[in-house]
Amino acid sequence: MFKATSNGRRKIKTMIDLNTLLRQRRSIRKYKETPPPEAWIESLIEAAAWSPSPRNTQPVRFIRLESAASRQNLQMAMLEGKELLLTKAAVCNRPKHLRNWINAYWRYSAFMLQAPVLFAVGTVKPEGGFAHELRQSGIKTPQKRDDADGDITLGLSLQGFMLQAQELGLGTCILTAPLAFIKTMDKITGAKEIAVKCLVAVGFADEDPPPPPRNPLDYIYRRI
Numbered sequence: 212m213f214k215a216t217s218n219g220r221r222k223i224k225t226m227i228d229l230n231t232l233l234r235q236r237r238s239i240r241k242y243k244e245t246p247p248p249e250a251w252i253e254s255l256i257e258a259a260a261w262s263p264s265p266r267n268t269q270p271v272r273f274i275r276l277e278s279a280a281s282r283q284n285l286q287m288a289m290l291e292g293k294e295l296l297l298t299k300a301a302v303c304n305r306p307k308h309l310r311n312w313i314n315a316y317w318r319y320s321a322f323m324l325q326a327p328v329l330f331a332v333g334t335v336k337p338e339g340g341f342a343h344e345l346r347q348s349g350i351k352t353p354q355k356r357d358d359a360d361g362d363i364t365l366g367l368s369l370q371g372f373m374l375q376a377q378e379l380g381l382g383t384c385i386l387t388a389p390l391a392f393i394k395t396m397d398k399i400t401g402a403k404e405i406a407v408k409c410l411v412a413v414g415f416a417d418e419d420p421p422p423p424p425r426n427p428l429d430y431i432y433r434r435i
């Protein structure tokens with residue numbers, strides 16, 4: 212755990228082992244207003260940058276939604292998307308059921324707008340590679356493989372990011388629910404080349420949620 216200082220430098224209090232970091236990290240949905248020091252935020256991105264990636268292509272990008280305008284654009288896009296979904300839900304065959312889903316997704320999205328730090332996280336398409344070479348040679352290969360590579364790398368980057376945050380005493384939450392409301396993030400991020408896969412909220416936690424249960428080892432692990 213580190214301590215915030217006025218100039219943003221870190222003072223080591225105690226080092227936490229990886230097992231503890233992994234087990235104590237929780238998705239945080241309520242944040243204190245105090246923003247984390249800038250140097251801490253940069254250290255999260257640096258931790259993310261150390262993830263492995265195919266051919267070391269490092270396709271993951273972090274776009275911080277910092278300005279009031281970018282947050283407002285995000286909120287507007289979400290509200291528009293929600294209204295559209297509610298209108299469609301009203302004339303579908305299970306309107307009440309679907310409305311409940313939309314409202315639940317909204318609850319699991321809207322809290323991010325109150326987070327002191329918010330990122331849109333995505334990937335760029337790496338140039339070249341084996342799949343590209345196969346395609347160039349007229350040999351068909353599924354596009355899905357490229358997407359999976361990007362998604363795996365993004366997940367690994369976020370793990371580094373979140374564990375670094377946990378070590379600093381910061382709360383985080385990955386969100387994909389907002390993307391159900393937003394048609395395209397391009398207009399919000401202004402970066403067409405980055406395919407946004409999720410949003411990530413960061414800040415000092417203002418809640419202490421209990422750990423949700425995990426599946427037992429024999430449920431997720433088999434030897435064949």
Ligand SMILES: Cc1cc2nc3c(=O)[nH]c(=O)nc-3n(C[C@H](O)[C@H](O)[C@H](O)COP(=O)(O)O)c2cc1C
Nearest residue numbers: 236237238239240319320384385386387388389423
């Ligand atoms: C890919 C992904 C998408 C998620 N999307 C959301 C989301 O949109 N909103 C939210 O509140 N939590 C979201 N979460 C957080 C999960 O709900 C949370 O990780 C899970 O319930 C386990 O809780 P824990 O993170 O505290 O261990 C997401 C997590 C992942 C990995």
